[in-house]
Amino acid sequence: xxxxxxxxxxxxxxxxxxxxxxxxxxxxxxxxxxxxxxxxxxxxxxxxxxxxxxxxxxxxxxxxxxxxxxxxxxxxxxxxxxxxxxxxxxxxxxxxxxxxxxxxxxxxxxxxxxxxxxxxxxxxxxxxxxxxxxxxxxxxxxxxxxxxxxxxxxxxxxxxxxxxxxxxxxxxxxxxxxxxxxxxxxxxxxxxxxxxxxxxxxxxxxxxxxxxxxxxxxxxxxxxxxxxxxxxxxxxxxxxxxxxxxxxxxxxxxxxxxxxxxxxxxxxxxxxxxxxxxxxxxxxxxxxxxxxxxxxxxxxxxxxxxxxxxxxxxxxxxxxxxxxxxxxxxxxxxxxxxxxxxxxxxxxxxxxxxxxxxxxxxxxxxxxxxxxxxxxx
Numbered sequence: 001x002x003x004x005x006x007x008x009x010x011x012x013x014x015x016x017x018x019x020x021x022x023x024x025x026x027x028x029x030x031x032x033x034x035x036x037x038x039x040x041x042x043x044x045x046x047x048x049x050x051x052x053x054x055x056x057x058x059x060x061x062x063x064x065x066x067x068x069x070x071x072x073x074x075x076x077x078x079x080x081x082x083x084x085x086x087x088x089x090x091x092x093x094x095x096x097x098x099x100x101x102x103x104x105x106x107x108x109x110x111x112x113x114x115x116x117x118x119x120x121x122x123x124x125x126x127x128x129x130x131x132x133x134x135x136x137x138x139x140x141x142x143x144x145x146x147x148x149x150x151x152x153x154x155x156x157x158x159x160x161x162x163x164x165x166x167x168x169x170x171x172x173x174x175x176x177x178x179x180x181x182x183x184x185x186x187x188x189x190x191x192x193x194x195x196x197x198x199x200x201x202x203x204x205x206x207x208x209x210x211x212x213x214x215x216x217x218x219x220x221x222x223x224x225x226x227x228x229x230x231x232x233x234x235x236x237x238x239x240x241x242x243x244x245x246x247x248x249x250x251x252x253x254x255x256x257x258x259x260x261x262x263x264x265x266x267x268x269x270x271x272x273x274x275x276x277x278x279x280x281x282x283x284x285x286x287x288x289x290x291x292x293x294x295x296x297x298x299x300x301x302x303x304x305x306x307x308x309x310x311x312x313x314x315x316x317x318x319x320x321x322x323x324x325x326x327x328x329x330x331x332x333x334x335x336x337x338x339x340x341x342x343x344x345x346x347x348x349x350x351x352x353x354x355x356x357x358x359x360x361x362x363x364x365x366x367x368x369x370x371x372x373x374x375x376x377x
Contacts, residue, residue, distance in 0.1 A: 028087035037146025038099040041176030046233035074114045108161045115140050119292040140169050141280045146176040153192045170205035178230035232263040
């Protein structure tokens with residue numbers, strides 16, 4: 001292990017973080033967020049509330065009278081948000097129609113396919129001989145999975161889809177429209193869902209990684225205990241204590257979305273954006289994409305090996321067809337016999353074609369006529 005040396009005077013490499021920061025600020029940042037859940041759970045409103053901007057429109061439909069499609073149609077809306085000189089290119093990936101049918105069998109297939117397709121596109125760009133300096137990243141960094149506030153537990157479709165998604169991306173479950181539950185109902189509901197997460201061994205984000213320090217591990221443990229986040233979104237501002245905050249009024253009073261006593265929206269926002277956004281991006285690249293990449297390259301290697309074997313077998317088969325079946329070698333040499341007639345060149349004849357002396361020699365003796373058939377044993 002190399003020893004640690006303190007320079008006698010300033011060298012200047014302590015500015016490397018500032019150099020990296022300047023370069024990253026110039027390039028900007030990319031974050032791809034997918035929302036999955038049934039209609040009416042406040043997905044659009046929550047996204048707008050998270051980024052304090054009007055980013056998404058109602059449930060992905062073009063008109064209120066437009067019927068829901070038979071299968072979820074993945075739709076992407078791109079925005080560039082600037083905050084204090086930091087540019088964020090944000091892709092919101094919506095899945096309208098998910099879980100809204102009477103028969104929801106395999107309704108998750110378009111979602112899973114979209115996520116895998118982004119990995120495939122990135123891999124193709126990465127393997128290109130003359131690839132771009134900065135590869136466009138459309139890989140899904142996080143999936144916000146909305147759970148219906150039934151108060152009973154997860155639906156069978158939720159369990160199936162969560163199993164599918166947690167294998168290929170970072171999944172953060174949330175309880176949509178949590179204000180429809182009382183505080184007591186909310187706590188019981190969360191305990192039930194957490195027990196189901198554990199029973200079904202769902203690998204939810206954040207993960208335990210060796211590179212995390214003690215502070216990060218403690219922070220992640222707190223987050224794990226809070227998942228699923230009970231959230232409320234609001235596109236309107238209400239006056240609370242003399243300041244305008246996102247919230248809503250009802251007959252019992254005012255719901256302040258940012259108040260931890262009312263919901264866990266502020267914790268979710270800080271978790272997704274303030275503390276873990278870069279880790280979500282890194283985990284996508286170093287865990288999920290690397291797993292996908294290794295599987296694809298291994299499959300490509302096996303496929304290439306099989307093709308080579310097939311080509312060799314085809315070459316050997318073609319060679320044997322051209323030279324005829326191999327004849328057991330005698331002690332005097334390697335007689336192969338005359339090649340069979342090529343189809344279409346001459347009619348089949350019972351009389352063997354004339355043999356050249358060089359092809360009819362065994363132990364330096366000429367074969368007698370008709371001995372060819374006797375040799376084929």
